[in-house]
Amino acid sequence: MTNSLPTFFDEMQINIANTDTLNVREIYNAYQHWLKSIPKDLLDSKRQEAEVLFRRVGITFNVYGNDDGAERLIPFDVVPRILDAKEWAHLSAGAIQRVRALNMFLHDIYHEQHIIKAGVVPASVLTNAQYRPEMFGVNVPQQIYAHIAGIDLVRTSESQFYVLEDNLRTPSGVSYMLEDRKMMMRLFPELFRRYSVAPVDHYPQVLLKNLRAVAQSGVHEPTVVVLSPGAYNSAYFEHAFLAQQMGVELVEGQDLFVRNNAVYMRTTQGPQRIDVIYRRIDDDYLDPLVFNANSMLGVPGLLSVYRNGGVTLANAVGTGVADDKATYIHVPAMIKFYLDEEPILENVPTYELSKSDDLAYTLAHLDELVVKEVQGSGGYGMLVGPAASKQELEEFRIRILSKPANYIAQPTLALSTCPTLVEAGIAPRHVDLRPFVLSGKTVTLVPGALCRVAMKEGSLVVNSSQGGGTKDTWVLEEAIETPTTQQAEKVEELSC
Secondary structure, three states, rough: OOOOOOOOOOEEEEEEEOOOOOOEOHHHHHHHHEEEEEEOOHHHHHHHHHHHHHHHHHOOEEEOOOOOOOOOOOEEEEEEEEEEEHHHHHHHHHHHHHHHHHHHHHHHHHOOOOOHHHOOOOOHHHHOOOHHHHHHOOOOOOHOOOOOOEEEEEEEEOOOOOEEEOOOOOOHHHHHHHHHHHHHHOOOHHHHHHHHOOOOHHHHHHHHHHHHHHHOOOOOOOOOOOOOOOOOOOHHHOOOOOOOHHHOEEEHHHHHEEEOOOEEOOOOOOOOOOOOOOOOOOOOHOOOOOOOOOOOOOOOHHHHHHHOOOOOOOOOOHHHHHOOOOHOOHHHHHHHHHOOOOOEEEOOOOOOOOOHHHHHHHHHHHHHHHEEEEEOOOOOOOOOHHHHOOHHHHHHHHHHHHOHEEEEEEEOOOOEEEEEEEEOOEEEEEEEEEEEEEEEEOOOEEOOOEEEEOOOOOOOOHHHHOOOOOEEEEEOOOOOOOOHHHHHHHHHHHHH
């Protein structure tokens, strides 16, 4: 590790008050002892081994808009991010609270719309492009719309986490959480004898249990499938992975058909009725009879069956309105309105550029802020003011002025850093965290998350489409004490 003092909160090291000394955080003590005993060459070889294994398994993705069409690996970092049990309890409670409120919000805006009538959320939410009028008055099982939610979190200090974004449409990345753990256990088994790390490998079973729990009433042995757009989708590996891990069929739109208010799958034994569809296709492409008439990915007539209660879709049609950045601003108010609770996790302070004062402030401080399109994703349509050139700032200023309501702005957060293996050695790189919240009979999380890391020095953009990587997230089941010299020597022996 470098000896220079970090300017951001570092997951592994903290400054001792009123000194120029760095102190390793307690939860990283055992790892630090182990890391000191490992030559960089060995870590490099382990990283190369991981790359070979990931390619062999097929863990790749495509970047939309790239002409070469080449499949790429998401860079995998061999240094884990570690959270203690207390930190995880706080994060999981906050994420569960948030998803409960968002599900209640979705039910409300597609039914009585109490929150709009109360003036807590503006009526403009009903004109959002992701709001689906076709869902108005439709009752979904157990009033669950977001069965799988990815909540993006960032950290700015030892005690301060913020919610950066809610992902409720077709959140991806959980396969990397699971595969990163398998890879770490294969590469460094000795570390898992030093740390009591909570397991995550039961996620597919929890997901399947929750999906079966939201089948229509009266269905005792529901049939679940994963609906994918196909092999050219950037997240196809994850679709196939989850279907295989759950032991259910991976299907495409052409494998399904509608008959007599039911959805059937074509099989060699004849049609088989489907009860729950975990769909990884966006709303616009689900049913060409209702949405995009040119879609070859969906199932004609699917929405009619869904609206009539003949099949369950996870996530529900119309969830996108709740994860839009324009709606994100109002989630703390939703929590108070529906749950009568104070938010456990705070939003990042956000400026609504549809408001004249917020617009004026943003334009005056454009070089200090992060500006995002309200319906953008994957790091696209975004300006990071402090990293932008004068020309980029002026070009974005013009875009904002043409349609202010299409943007929000936020301060440039001092995202925490985590030690990361790069060409020069171990160095701090910025990270975020995406735990996955599952809603069924209960709302739960497995004790782990997708940790994304900005591999480029100084970069705050962690998205894989923008060059970001991933690392394993360890949630400790118990406190870890600093190892004795004898224990540290034992760790060194195991690592050889």
